Amino acid sequence: MAWDVRPTADLEQFVDAVGAISHYFGSESDLERAERFAKVLPLERMHAAFDGDRIVGGAGAFPFQLTVPGGPIACGGVTVVGVLPTHRRRGVLTAMMRTQLEDIRDRGEPIAALWASEEVIYRRFGYGVASFTGAIEIASGYSGLRQAPDPAVTSRLITLEDAKELVPPVYDRVRAVTPGMFERPEAWWELRNLADPPDRRFGGGVKNALLVELDGKPAGYALYRFHMKFDEGSAAGHVEVIEALADGPLATGELWRVLLDMDWKATLQASLLPIDHPLQFQLAYPRRMRMRISDGLWVRLVDVGAALAARAYGGDGPVVLEVEDSFLPENAGRWRIAGGTAERTDADADLALDVGELGSAYLGGFTFAELVRAGVVRELKQSGAARADGVFLTAAPKPWCPEIF
Ligand SMILES: CC(C)(COP(=O)(O)OP(=O)(O)OC[C@H]1O[C@@H](n2cnc3c(N)ncnc32)[C@H](O)[C@@H]1OP(=O)(O)O)[C@@H](O)C(=O)NCCC(=O)NCCS
Numbered sequence: 001m002a003w004d005v006r007p008t009a010d011l012e013q014f015v016d017a018v019g020a021i022s023h024y025f026g027s028e029s030d031l032e033r034a035e036r037f038a039k040v041l042p043l044e045r046m047h048a049a050f051d052g053d054r055i056v057g058g059a060g061a062f063p064f065q066l067t068v069p070g071g072p073i074a075c076g077g078v079t080v081v082g083v084l085p086t087h088r089r090r091g092v093l094t095a096m097m098r099t100q101l102e103d104i105r106d107r108g109e110p111i112a113a114l115w116a117s118e119e120v121i122y123r124r125f126g127y128g129v130a131s132f133t134g135a136i137e138i139a140s141g142y143s144g145l146r147q148a149p150d151p152a153v154t155s156r157l158i159t160l161e162d163a164k165e166l167v168p169p170v171y172d173r174v175r176a177v178t179p180g181m182f183e184r185p186e187a188w189w190e191l192r193n194l195a196d197p198p199d200r201r202f203g204g205g206v207k208n209a210l211l212v213e214l215d216g217k218p219a220g221y222a223l224y225r226f227h228m229k230f231d232e233g234s235a236a237g238h239v240e241v242i243e244a245l246a247d248g249p250l251a252t253g254e255l256w257r258v259l260l261d262m263d264w265k266a267t268l269q270a271s272l273l274p275i276d277h278p279l280q281f282q283l284a285y286p287r288r289m290r291m292r293i294s295d296g297l298w299v300r301l302v303d304v305g306a307a308l309a310a311r312a313y314g315g316d317g318p319v320v321l322e323v324e325d326s327f328l329p330e331n332a333g334r335w336r337i338a339g340g341t342a343e344r345t346d347a348d349a350d351l352a353l354d355v356g357e358l359g360s361a362y363l364g365g366f367t368f369a370e371l372v373r374a375g376v377v378r379e380l381k382q383s384g385a386a387r388a389d390g391v392f393l394t395a396a397p398k399p400w401c402p403e404i405f
Pocket of ligand 1: 024082089092
């Protein structure tokens, strides 16, 4: 059956389309909440799938500026994807993905990115895992750092209201150089990161904001909450770090020192960290981080030529990639990358790969050599992977997206 998929035309349709995923979260439809959400997700960026006049599925795309090697580019930030249980496995998602990707391409956004609720869903639509992410749990007795405290860095607690002024500039400095991070408009900060609705505390206390300053200037911040618990007189709860970012190694170390030194906790827990987090080298007992790794951001090159041209490269090349794309076949073919430009070519290819694997390499999170070793990229010429890595690898850190959207 061909499903009718179109952008939501009014707030009622928007509520019903978002309602498909809300069903699984167990939340009620709420017009007021939808109105707030529409400030960051415009109605025309929310697609609805109709069965007659009933909405049975929805898929949204935030208009992001996402950092890739070289700087920020336009990106469809895919979100709130859901199909009602009455209509699953009948092609509704497939129809929504097609319409959404065409819309993203027509808007001139060369790539799309998402977090996947299940890792089997999005490969078929051309997405590839573009970053790994780590969750840590550090027991209180093992939270010391190698370096002594630096008196140039001071810390203070600030209100969430004051955080609206003080925190975004720090985020923006880190974002500018970190692939995978996206620009947060003011409404985003207010609605998401610096809001603290009681129904989002999940058994924890209020959201706190901590600022660290280097020579008196904001250089890092953390948002965190206590999950307080005592067991036979001893602290058994944890501190949950919601987000901690800092500009440079000194501020990073001192920010985490304050978090790690907190009393009344058995452990510190944090998730959505980059796997090359500086703490790996700053902690006296890095093994005690107990980092668990999983897939992070997924990336889809929606317009392969535009996406390859939008990114910076670490080497001149050339390298030729033979790309397959069964979902958007107009991307398929051979692409030559040389001197920072990308164009179609008839030349022999170095590597053959699916567009999903190109998504895995795009932010610099994975090398072509790794993908060849896994058997998901084919080397057509000797040293093809090494040549491609010489072109794609830059000085940027590993991709990091600190927030599920
Ligand atoms: C995931 C979800 C959106 C899939 O929607 P759907 O309309 O059932 O998907 P489709 O019918 O278009 O499926 C397309 C293909 O993907 C497969 N597929 C889709 N979701 C899958 C899943 N969760 N696990 C395994 N396979 C899945 C289907 O089996 C189908 O395969 P086929 O083409 O070989 O038959 C829907 O089940 C849902 O809303 N789940 C709960 C919310 C959720 O996880 N949303 C995603 C948020 S990131």
